Amino acid sequence: MNLFRTLGAVALLGLGWAGTSSCLKAPEFPVEPTITFNNLKNIYVPPIVAGATAADTLEFAVDFQDGDGDLGLDADDAKAAPYNAQTGGHNNLATSNNYFIQPFKKINGKFAPFYTPSGFPGEYDGRYPRLETTTDTKPAPLKGTLRYKLRLPLNRTSYSAGDVLRFEISIMDRAFHQSNTVTTTEVTLGP
Numbered sequence: 001m002n003l004f005r006t007l008g009a010v011a012l013l014g015l016g017w018a019g020t021s022s023c024l025k026a027p028e029f030p031v032e033p034t035i036t037f038n039n040l041k042n043i044y045v046p047p048i049v050a051g052a053t054a055a056d057t058l059e060f061a062v063d064f065q066d067g068d069g070d071l072g073l074d075a076d077d078a079k080a081a082p083y084n085a086q087t088g089g090h091n092n093l094a095t096s097n098n099y100f101i102q103p104f105k106k107i108n109g110k111f112a113p114f115y116t117p118s119g120f121p122g123e124y125d126g127r128y129p130r131l132e133t134t135t136d137t138k139p140a141p142l143k144g145t146l147r148y149k150l151r152l153p154l155n156r157t158s159y160s161a162g163d164v165l166r167f168e169i170s171i172m173d174r175a176f177h178q179s180n181t182v183t184t185t186e187v188t189l190g191p
Helices: 002-023 075-079
Strands: 034-045 055-066 099-107 110-113 142-153 164-171
Touching: 034 142, 034 164, 055 164, 099 142
Parallel strands: none
Antiparallel strands: 034 055, 055 142, 099 110, 099 164
16 A cells, blocks of 8 residues: 555656646747856966066956857857958957957056057957757757956066956857947956
């Protein structure tokens, strides 16, 4: 008799779980990626040998949501059209970049866009790899945290210890939908 009660309870639990799981829906996000600023961490890298230049490695974290999960490019994507174009895209630099970052330097208490002496808008833009939702090919919503590292040499020509920076960041998906732009917190360079 106890065996039948146990089997009955297990069957009811199984049916309840199956009924509940069939009601769960995938989250609905817009097809354009949206991001929110999560974190900015600064890691000072002292000179390894005498005469070498110290540097800071900045680690950015942004949280993202994308309705169809078409985020990131792999090496093969970047070799084929439309992602191999050398012009077009954000800052008219190329369409193989999908992570856009613009530094702002605090000068006399105000932030202004900053470019290195030979720099240009988009000089720090880069690419993040494909972010996959599943192993099948169906579009699916995607949500997570994207991390990106940027190394800045403290060579006094562009950046020096004590400089205060913040950054504007946006991303783009494979359909060329660009996200909103977020602004990071301030970071002071150097030890």
